[in-house]
Amino acid sequence: xxxxxxxxxxxxxxxxxxxxxxxxxxxxxxxxxxxxxxxxxxxxxxxxxxxxxxxxxxxxxxxxxxxxxxxxxxxxxxxxxxxxxxxxxxxxxxxxxxxxxxxxxxxxxxxxxxxxxxxxxxxxxxxxxxxxxxxxxxxxxxxxxxxxxxxxxxxxxxxxxxxxxxxxxxxxxxxxxxxxxxxxxxxxxxxxxxxxxxxxxxxxxxxxxxxxxxxxxxxxxxxxxxxxxxxxxxxxxxxxxxxxxxxxxxxxxxxxxxxxxxxxxxxxxxxxxxxxxxxxxxxxxxxxxxxxxxxxxxxxxxxxxxxxxxxxxxxxxxxxxxxxxxxxxxxxxxxxxxxxxxxxxxxxxxxxxxxxxxxxxxxxxxxxxxxxxxxxxxxxxxxxxxxxxxxxxxxxxxxxxxxxxxxxxxxxxxxxxxxxxxxxxxxxxxxxxxxxxxxxxxxxxxxxxxxxxxxxxxxxxxxxxxxxxxxxxxxxxxxxxxxxxxxxxxxxxxxxxxxxxxxxxxxxxxxxxxxxxxxxxxxxxxxxxxxxxxxxxxxxxxxxxxxxxxxxxxxxxxxxxxxxxxxxxxxxxx
Numbered sequence: 001x002x003x004x005x006x007x008x009x010x011x012x013x014x015x016x017x018x019x020x021x022x023x024x025x026x027x028x029x030x031x032x033x034x035x036x037x038x039x040x041x042x043x044x045x046x047x048x049x050x051x052x053x054x055x056x057x058x059x060x061x062x063x064x065x066x067x068x069x070x071x072x073x074x075x076x077x078x079x080x081x082x083x084x085x086x087x088x089x090x091x092x093x094x095x096x097x098x099x100x101x102x103x104x105x106x107x108x109x110x111x112x113x114x115x116x117x118x119x120x121x122x123x124x125x126x127x128x129x130x131x132x133x134x135x136x137x138x139x140x141x142x143x144x145x146x147x148x149x150x151x152x153x154x155x156x157x158x159x160x161x162x163x164x165x166x167x168x169x170x171x172x173x174x175x176x177x178x179x180x181x182x183x184x185x186x187x188x189x190x191x192x193x194x195x196x197x198x199x200x201x202x203x204x205x206x207x208x209x210x211x212x213x214x215x216x217x218x219x220x221x222x223x224x225x226x227x228x229x230x231x232x233x234x235x236x237x238x239x240x241x242x243x244x245x246x247x248x249x250x251x252x253x254x255x256x257x258x259x260x261x262x263x264x265x266x267x268x269x270x271x272x273x274x275x276x277x278x279x280x281x282x283x284x285x286x287x288x289x290x291x292x293x294x295x296x297x298x299x300x301x302x303x304x305x306x307x308x309x310x311x312x313x314x315x316x317x318x319x320x321x322x323x324x325x326x327x328x329x330x331x332x333x334x335x336x337x338x339x340x341x342x343x344x345x346x347x348x349x350x351x352x353x354x355x356x357x358x359x360x361x362x363x364x365x366x367x368x369x370x371x372x373x374x375x376x377x378x379x380x381x382x383x384x385x386x387x388x389x390x391x392x393x394x395x396x397x398x399x400x401x402x403x404x405x406x407x408x409x410x411x412x413x414x415x416x417x418x419x420x421x422x423x424x425x426x427x428x429x430x431x432x433x434x435x436x437x438x439x440x441x442x443x444x445x446x447x448x449x450x451x452x453x454x455x456x457x458x459x460x461x462x463x464x465x466x467x468x469x470x471x472x473x474x475x476x477x478x479x480x481x482x483x484x485x486x487x488x489x490x491x492x493x494x495x496x497x498x499x500x501x502x503x504x505x506x507x508x509x510x511x512x513x514x515x516x517x518x519x520x521x522x523x524x525x526x527x528x529x530x531x532x533x534x535x536x537x538x539x540x541x542x543x544x545x546x547x548x549x550x551x552x553x554x555x556x557x558x559x560x561x562x563x564x565x566x567x568x569x570x571x572x573x574x
Contacts, residue, residue, distance in 0.1 A: 119261035
């Protein structure tokens with residue numbers, strides 16, 4: 001075991017404590033944002049403030065769904081010709097790992113953490129044994145929350161950090177029986193009291209549901225893994241006492257065990273500016289206004305006012321049912337109204353609601369929550385503009401995922417014992433062939449292979465989306481080019497096209513509705529148009545009959561502020 005002197009260990013502990021204190025405010029802000037995200041009905045320990053308009057939940061769900069809906073796939077390549085067959089086998093082997101470790105679920109949490117603060121993962125192997133002096137086991141990708149993460153906050157970039165790591169819990173009995181724990185340190189181990197409160201007394205995210213101390217079945221110990229990139233070592237110590245249990249020379253990927261994802265870089269700072277941190281102020285303001293409108297609505301009161309002192313006549317009026325006839329000699333009662341929703345407050349709230357979507361990257365358009373313009377074409381342009389921000393975030397997610405997949409590929413390559421039986425598809429057939437891939441089948445060095453993430457596999461590709469893509473290609477590419485396809489001797493397989501449409505639209509009845517003749521049979525068909533040409537011009541925008549939500553909001557605000565409504569606006573509102 002490599003050694004650190006007692007002085008070095010003490011300085012490392014002091015540095016970690018300082019770095020943890022610097023992260024106290026970001027941690028607090030993340031927990032408060034999660035409280036607001038959950039609302040008052042999630043748990044009794046949460047924020048009691050009512051959140052009737054949960055814009056955070058809506059935006060986080062939309063972005064989380066768009067950025068990481070599926071398992072990623074990798075493409076392995078090499079410039080060395082004799083190694084290309086090995087690269088193909090390694091690609092197949094690595095692409096089996098996401099399904100085995102349920103990476104899709106972890107990446108979804110990774111992205112959501114990045115929306116709230118910063119996404120942090122730990123990639124490694126669960127060591128299950130040794131073979132020829134080398135450890136082997138199953139790869140893992142685990143979430144590390146900001147509550148558990150610490151980093152050298154004195155650095156200006158991650159290339160300059162001296163340490164980073166995280167705290168975690170481990171079964172006490174299992175730890176005492178572990179061979180990797182230093183024998184001298186074993187006597188200093190003791191079980192820690194499980195709690196949702198941090199070492200420095202800070203509230204943690206799990207405290208929303210757990211509260212303070214927890215009752216557990218088996219004792220646990222709070223441990224701390226510290227990655228020192230300059231020394232290339234990984235130190236494991238107890239979180240509270242700093243007792244060093246083990247130090248290992250790092251033999252994993254060059255970047256270390258902690259891939260990270262952030263969506264808003266801040267110059268000269270390590271921690272990113274997360275999207276939820278930008279959305280929160282408008283979210284909180286909108287909910288305060290809506291709660292105020294609710295209180296105003298609750299305070300509204302309407303009563304009847306009577307003039308005169310004829311008590312019997314007033315009682316007769318009050319007790320009469322609808323349609324009854326009574327003798328009432330007094331003056332006609334008047335309706336007296338007090339309180340109610342203030343027009344300017346409602347107009348302000350509608351403006352805040354629209355701004356929330358605007359600063360949220362037009363998530364109304366991204367999530368398909370409603371029309372954003374008066375024509376379909378304009379809607380598509382606005383959706384493409386909104387998708388530009390999603391594409392930037394998707395690129396950052398793909399880069400972080402590529403780091404994860406490269407680490408998994410590294411561990412797969414250096415596994416000294418695993419043998420996989422790969423099922424390879426034969427192109428243009430439904431057949432597969434089995435190929436063996438074990439330690440003796442690996443040629444060359446791992447650094448000779450490059451890895452790329454197929455980002456298209458990370459995007460949602462449901463049958464409905466495939467159908468939409470197919471119809472769009474037909475209308476925008478195939479139909480305009482149809483005359484040139486015919487001149488080149490090409491033809492469109494309409495039967496195959498309809499089969500795909502029936503499959504993607506989940507309507508197998510279409511295959512029975514449209515019948516095709518056997519070869520040799522003839523049928524009379526109507527002649528084509530005299531011109532023999534297919535329309536090639538762009539389709540005209542489809543005008544919507546009504547008004548967009550943003551337009552309705554603008555008109556309502558004008559009305560509430562006493563500016564009136566034009567006749568054309570009234571017609572669209574109707």
